[in-house]
Amino acid sequence: MAPSAHREGFTQTQTIPDASTTVVIVGAGPAGLMLAVNLTRFGIPIVLLDDRPTKTSTGKADGIQPKTIETLKQLRLADSLVRDGVRVYDISFWDSTTTHPLRRKGRQLHYPDHLVGASDPYILLAHQGMLEDVLISDLEARGVSVQRNSAFVSSSRGPEGTVDVMYEDRDHQGTSVKRVVRAEYLVGCDGARSRVREFIPDAGLVGEMTNASWGVLDGVIETDFPDLWSKVAVRTHTVGSILWIPRERNMTRLYVELSATAGERVDKGKATPEYVMARAKEAMKPFRMEWKSIEWFGNYVVGQRVARHFADPDLQVFIAGDAGHCHSALAAQGANTSMHDSFNLAWKLNLVSRGLASRSLLDTYESERRKIANDLIAFDAEHCAAFEAGDAQLAKNFDDNIRFIAGVGAEYGSGILTQSTSGDNNTSRGLRPGALVIPSKVTRYIDANPVDIQLDIPILGQFRMYFMVPDVAHAGVFLDAVCAVLVSQQSRISTVSRLARASYESHSRGWSKGDAYLVPxxxxxxxxxxxxxxxxxxxxxxxxxxxxxxxxxxxxxxxYLDDVDRCIDKWMGGLSPTQAGIVLVRPDGYIGALGRWDVTEGLKAAQWVDEYFSFLSS
Amino acid sequence: MAPSAHREGFTQTQTIPDASTTVVIVGAGPAGLMLAVNLTRFGIPIVLLDDRPTKTSTGKADGIQPKTIETLKQLRLADSLVRDGVRVYDISFWDSTTTHPLRRKGRQLHYPDHLVGASDPYILLAHQGMLEDVLISDLEARGVSVQRNSAFVSSSRGPEGTVDVMYEDRDHQGTSVKRVVRAEYLVGCDGARSRVREFIPDAGLVGEMTNASWGVLDGVIETDFPDLWSKVAVRTHTVGSILWIPRERNMTRLYVELSATAGERVDKGKATPEYVMARAKEAMKPFRMEWKSIEWFGNYVVGQRVARHFADPDLQVFIAGDAGHCHSALAAQGANTSMHDSFNLAWKLNLVSRGLASRSLLDTYESERRKIANDLIAFDAEHCAAFEAGDAQLAKNFDDNIRFIAGVGAEYGSGILTQSTSGDNNTSRGLRPGALVIPSKVTRYIDANPVDIQLDIPILGQFRMYFMVPDVAHAGVFLDAVCAVLVSQQSRISTVSRLARASYESHSRGWSKGDAYLVPxxxxxxxxxxxxxxxxxxxxxxxxxxxxxxxxxxxxxxxYLDDVDRCIDKWMGGLSPTQAGIVLVRPDGYIGALGRWDVTEGLKAAQWVDEYFSFLSS
Incomplete structure (x- = not known):
């Protein structure tokens, strides 16, 4: 919008934005890119600013957990990462004491099926740049790119409930100019030192910095240590703890403890690659260790802190990822939790900004994700302590938290999106509102393809509603009744569906050429x-x-046909032939609500479904 | 090489080549590209000529069989095809008779596990251009590209045992110039009307053209026919047979019979899309059929013919793919068999042109692949006849040939590469020389990764030797003895390995950037x-x-640990704890030889291994 003739003669007090969009995202790391990919797919215009000149090329976050692998598969973005990354299936524990030299105490599966039940039960190691590459390519295939050399400066209120986001646009010569993008929403995915966070009132980080500090080194190691290709937790009585993580391209990441929580904080100048290597060599004696190459070195002091708020009171400015929570890197949670912050926020922003849901839906972002951040911090403090306390405690800490570490154990409290279960005879087995869908294999009726039910329906910003029907013939009356109500003019879901159709027709989803094969x-x-x-x-x-x-x-x-691994039983904890169940799954794969009814109670079930969706605008 | 001063005054009788290479490949369809990809990976220089200006964009061959999917996975090229293609798991049979209207006679799995045992038990439908894209991208990642607008003209003998390949190089204006590439080998992958074939003495096609003709139509069909997403064989009493094949992007391929084997050949002018659609509509009554779009139309007369020779007597000029064999398209064999021709030839050309194997190794190409071509023709004639004879016969023909159709049942006769089994107590179960490895899941010892053993070792042009050991402690003496002999200076394998190391050091394999993640x-x-x-x-x-x-x-x-699905039992038909087995697998995945010994017989086993490799030059 350039100044126009009719404004001549007036003093220009209003900001003239250089551009306008729906959502400005600050920061193109995993959290920002995940948000950008989802919003772009949903058809929401974004501007994605990043102050760095290029993407991450080495080091940083590198562990992708089972739940995140599932999310990437749902987005059809996992193939190259799974192919090129390293899959860590087991963990090995070693220690040395004053009476014993270094020895293996145990080696076990990292994510045992009976505890975790993930369909990809491993940590996928791939450096952050590989992950960013995949997300950036997907954006580019949909016509969106990252605006680099663009540092966030400030946020201010624009006209008519908009947000004016100012940033510094640097060119190759290093000269910079301030620009303003007018948006409806601003999301800071700008890391632990978030500048966007300063524009959310009372959003400072709460929690403690500890004295524990670690050096992190990525490189190719030549060694006769036999467990080089497992995740290895080593505790020595002489030089503290070491964590080994296998990496892609023959590398190994070492986390080397420089000082313990209870001890004195290490001198920053001491934390050099040479010092860390010497310490690791000392710890791993009598095994031989030589570095053939070093790709990255970093060091950090462990802090466990969560922002007091993830959103401003107007629900227009948000933070996600490290901007909202920081913790140690030992359990490889950072990028995972960050991406799931975005994954939670994206579909809500889509529905609200399209006018399909009330703005209060955005309130659930903070309540849901701040809970997870607090769970993470609590786990992390315990995990770090256990790491120092030795194998027995570390192993117990692992077993207790393994579902959480894998990402499949993250659960939301009850709220408008996660409602209590309806129907009698509930069992303790099966799905729970606020938890994730349990993976299950089923057969698609129409083409006899075996599919993973949790992956089969693509993410298009929509909810999923599964009828769980032991017997189609018996359940006919139920299916008819529920379907009749839901498509009737009176139902909320039918009204909102009409609005949604119009909205997506005028502002379509962001397709890529490859989506033609998906037939969305x-x-x-x-x-x-x-x-x-x-x-x-x-x-x-x-x-x-x-x-x-x-x-x-x-x-x-x-x-789907339940002819592979008893999906109905897994999900509903069993249903009698005269019963039918309904499972409502949110766009992010969390269970919204579920219920069971006698097949004669279709009308009741339909009303229950329509009531669940009361947060939608009709 | 331009004419130089010292040649002035002489009559120029010798051809001055414009370029030189090791292998000239004519034709960049599936056979030619598969050959090019393999040779390039092995580090053999190639020139790949194609007379078309662009790659295949629609239609043509589209069915990728289980064995080919496995091959593409071994080459790490399957991901995008599996993601974007359509997977056909079942087949449905319909018929109408004078007494019955059109009805479903049965619906069954296309590749039942107990008959086929493939790890990807489906036909993958993806049009030929998608497959070509994947292969071309892999070539380009290794610095090789297709020379388009380059039509093969002739082959003649060059100096010192070389072959001079002349082609016509057309530019964008349509003007053309003849050029010559000097090579050691020429391979014609130039289709049924192969020009290269003319340069192999006595290589004409043997066999029959039939009167059967079919129209083929790719398009999006709107229909209430319920089995649209299965492969469907329809036989009507009024208008012949129809085969339905689901395709990517919501399309369906229809094969519509225009005239039967025994009948009169159809007038070529009648074979229009309109005629084919009308015939299909008539056949499928009372179901409604409307085409929303048509992407491709073709028609062909069924011929079943095999070239008398696949190579010239000097073993320098070869044909592969449709140049060597043609048949009907009904069983989706064409592109599959063609690519496996190349897959068979590539590693042999690599070993011989590097001087690591005697030239006679190339003799096995014709004997092995011509056998498969003849098997294919025999099956195809039977299959076409069964198609006309009706469901019962077609179903029986399917069951009888299903392993062959899937590609996993193709077997080579015995020869220098496929030697008879050594050792006592052979059972009828387990692997057989000349057949493919049976898929099995095992756990990698070093990193606890579950892997498909048939996919885990990358194809680098090398053989694989598996020790099959029920008990490591018992078998120690056997492993020690065999390994000691094989690395001793006297063994053939050790001598050739030294030669090979030198060869690959001076002419390295053709790596792509992505191979770094494979750590070959x-x-x-x-x-x-x-x-x-x-x-x-x-x-x-x-x-x-x-x-x-x-x-x-x-x-x-x-x-590998045999802790998932009894690999030792599957492969060896069981071994006692005091026995050890050895399985020698060729670079193309076929069993070369296998044997079983008492654990005390290590020396004998080692000699047996070394004798197997007598075709290698030492």
Whole structure:
């Protein structure tokens, strides 16, 4: 918007923005890129600012946890990372004491199936640049790129409820000019020293810095230490603890303890690669260690802190990732939690900025993600202490927290999005509102493809509703009743679906060329708000799609046969043949609500579904 | 090489080549590209000529069979195809008779595990251009590109046993100039009307053209036919047969029979898209069919023919793919068999042109691949006849040939590369020389990664040797004895390995940037000719890598635990604890030889191994 003729003669007091968008994201690390990728796919215009001239090329965060692998698979972005990264399946414990030289105390699976139940039960090691590459490529395939050399300066209130975001645009000569983008929302994904955080009132970090400090070294090590390709926790009685992490391209990351929590903080000048290598060599005696190359070195003092607020009172300025929480790197949580902050926020911003949900939906971002951040900090403090206390405690800490570490144990408290279960006869097994979907293998009815149900429906910003039906013939009356209500003019879901259709028609999702192979319209045939699905234990030759209500016929790509690993049982804790269940899954894969009814109670179930969606604007 | 001063005054009788290389490949379809990718990876210089201005953009071959998916996975090229293609798991049979309207006679898994045992038991549908893209990208990542607008003209004998390949180089204006590339080998992957074939004496096609003709139509169909997403064989009493194949991007390929084998050949002018659509609509009544779009149309007359020779007597000029064999498209074999021709030829050309194997190794190309071509033609004739004879026969033909259709049942006869089994107590179960490795899941010792053993060792042009060891402690004496002989100066394998090391050092393999993540040197630490490996049923905590012979310590990435699905039993048909087995696998994944010995017979086993490799030059 350039100054125009009719303004001549007036003193220019109003900011003239250089550009406008819906969401300004500050910081193109994992949190910022994950937010950008999701918003872009949902069709929300963004401006993504980063003060660095290039992406991360070495070091930094490198551990991708099982839940994050699942998320990347849902986004169809995991292939190259899984192919090129290192998969760490086990953990090995070593110690030395005054009476024993260094010895292996145990070696075990890192994520045992009976404790974790993840479909990718390993840590995927790939340096942060590989992850950023994948996300940046996806953005670029959708016509969006990172604005580099662009440092966030300030945020101020613009006209009509907008936010004016000022940044410093540096060119190659180093000269810079201040520019303003007018937006509806600003999200700071700008790390532990977040500048955006300063624009959220009372959002300072709460918590402690400790005296524990660690050196981190990535390089290729030549050694006769036999467990080089496991994650290894070493505790010595002489020079503290060491954590070994295998890396891509034959590298190993070492975390070397420089000073303990209780001890004195180490002199910063001592934390050199040479000092860290000498300490590691000393600790690992009698094993031989030589570095053939070093790619990255860093060191940090452990702090466990969480921001008091993740959003301003107007729900327009947010922080995500390290801007909201910091902790040690030992359990490889950082990039994971950060990306899941974004993953939580993105679909909510989409629905609210499209006018499809009330703004209060955005309130759940802070309540949900700040809880996880606090859980993380509490775990991390315990984990660091256990690391120092030795193997027995570390092993116990691992077993106690393994689901949380894997990311599959993160759970939200109850709220408008995570409602209590409906129906009698609930069992302790099965899904829980606020928790993630339990992975399960099913067979797609229409083409007999075996699929992972948690991955099959693509993320398009929509909810998912699964009918859980032991027997299609019995449940016909239930399916008919629920579907009839949900498509009737009176239902909220039907009204919002019409609004959503209009919204996506005028502001379409951000497609890439490759999406043509996904055929996304298969999953929005009934509604852009909700993909309907059914899981049944009936055999394929016992029914035809034409036997189902029209809504499910139009959802024919999401009719699944429960003929592989008892999905209905896993999810519902069992259902009798005269019962039917409904599982409502949020766009981020968390369970919103679930219920079970007698097959005669379809009307009741339909009302329950429509009530769940009361946060949608109709 | 331009004419030079000292030649002035002489009549120029000798051809002055414009370029020189090791292998000229004519044709950049699936066969030519697969050959180019393999040779380039092995480090063999190639020139790849194609007369077309661009790659295939639509239609043509589109069915990738289980064995080919495995091959693409071994080459790390399958990800995008598996993600974007359509996976067809089942086949459905329909018919109409004078007494019955059109009805489903049955629907079944296409590749049932008990019959096929493939790890990817589906047909992957992706149009030929997608496959070509993947192969071309891999070539380009290694610095090689297709020379387009370059039509093969002739081949003649050059000096010192070389071949002069003349081609016509057309520029954008359409003007063309003849050029000559001097090479050691020429391979025609130039399709059914191969020009290269004319330069192999007595290589004409043998076999019959039939009267059967089919129209082929790719497009998006709107229909209420319920099995649209299965492969469907329809036989009507009115208008012949139709084959439905689901395709990527919501398309369906229809093969529509225009005239039968026994009938009169259809008028070529009649084979229009309109005619084919009308015929399909008639056949599929009472189902509704409308085409929303059409991407490609083709028609062909079925011929079943094999070239008399696949190589010239000097073993310098070869043909691969459709140049060597043609048949119907109904069973989706074409591109698969063609790529496996190349896959067979590539590693042999590498070893011979590096001087690591005697030229007679190339003789096995024709004997092995012409057998498969003849098997294919025999199957195809039967398959086409069964297609007309109706469901019962077609279903039987399927069951009888399903392993062959999947590609996992292709087997080579015995020869220098496929030797008979050594040792007593052979069972009818397990691997057979000339057949493919049976897929099995094992756990890598060093990093506890679960892997598919048939995919884990990358293809680097080398053989694989697996020790099959029920108990490491018992077998120590056997492992020691075999390894001692194989690394001794006297063994052939050790001599050739030294030659190979020198050869690859002076002419290295063709790496891409992404290969750094594969760390290929892990698999050639002992020898560039042979990756040593071990599969043991001993538990991981019962032995350390340091307990193994040095050769296996240096092969530490290929020590596997048999703790998932009984690999030793699957491969060897069982071994007693006092026995050890050896499996020799060729670079193309076919079993070369296998044997079993008492653990005291290590010396005998070592001699047996060294004798197997007598085709190598030492």
């Amino acid at each position: 319209e298969r999953y929005t045939a009934v509604s852009d708000i909700l993909t309907m699905a059914m899981v049944t234990a009936s055999k394929r030759d016992k029914f035809e799609l034409a036997d189902l209500p029209l809504v499910l016929q139009r959802s024919r790509w999401t009719v | 040197e892990r698999y050639t630490a002992v020898s560039d000719i042979l990756t040593m490996a071990m599969v043991t049923a001993s538990k991981r905590d019962k032995f350390e890598l340091a307990d193994l012979p040095l050769v296996l310590q240096r092969s530490r990435w290929t020590v």
